[in-house]
Amino acid sequence: MARTYGSFSQNTAPRVFKTALRLFAQYGYAAVSMRQIASDVGVQVGALYNYTPDKQTLLFTIMRDHMENLLNAWEGRPQSNDPLVRLKDFIKFHLTFHLHKTDEVFVSYMELRNLSEENFVVIEKLRRNYELILEHILERGSNDGVFHISDARVTTLALIGMLKEVGTWYRPEGRLSSKEITNIYQDMVAHFLGVDSPVMPANR
Template structure:
């Protein structure tokens, strides 16, 4: 990818981040060098440090940016009093947000092991925030009798793992549309917590 003439620092930094994201997802963090990232964008290796820190800093920033975007988008969902409706809306949001972000999702899960301890703790703190939002829905459902679960924390992690896995195989243009997949996952999620699927819940 050639560098655009006249691109400013912010644009170059964003281009570098996108290139690194794709390379990390394709080859793995450990196999990608800063020189490879520079070559992908068309800049000299030494110029990278005008826009970012180390490769470790870059990995941390990619992971935290993904989680911060996820948290901000989820926070905009309207509150729902009914636990089943809240869980359905959470599921639809999670599926919809992650579709099209396969590289970011892959890195967020597969490259955790390559984060240094301080960076790992920062990313895990953001992940815990997101899990806590789902856990609150599950806890409310269990307390009201809407859900039949033994442990809200375990159930939440299982549900998130199931939903996030859709990025491993779903591609547009297949037998089922994205909307079909969302509804199937809503039905599976509700059944997983002992709730009966209802008519499709539209929107966020």
């Protein structure tokens, strides 16, 4: 491929999105300028507009890609019929994904209000679909008598809150590994849902 105007080109597209993601996570969408993104990528500001029609679309693309990756990754997994196994699978999946995609998760949560109305609708629907995965697992387990839940909706949201919180304090070099955290959470949540016997295949 021919170089254009003396600059390296074929890697720019992914670098634009990665840089924007990192800066949005650190400073917030509204506080980051296109000039700052360009500077960190190592191009002039005009070049960015080869990769996005505007700043808003840059944010939207980042959030949509993340949510679709998340949903597709879950759908692509083998699904157990046992509610407790399914729940533990979900916790492991959620934590693995979220502890390794901290910027994406943070931006997708924090920048909802900076989406245009039409973009917000799209992202909110994807987000809701993800919450429904957990909600359905809980409903199923509750109906089967495996989980003991007083108010299903409140319990779902409380669990989501618990799981979301992890992203705010986890550090790869911290006291607990992502595997240890997963185990603690799996036990904590099972206990929380009043599961009778904690006897389970280990390290599922």
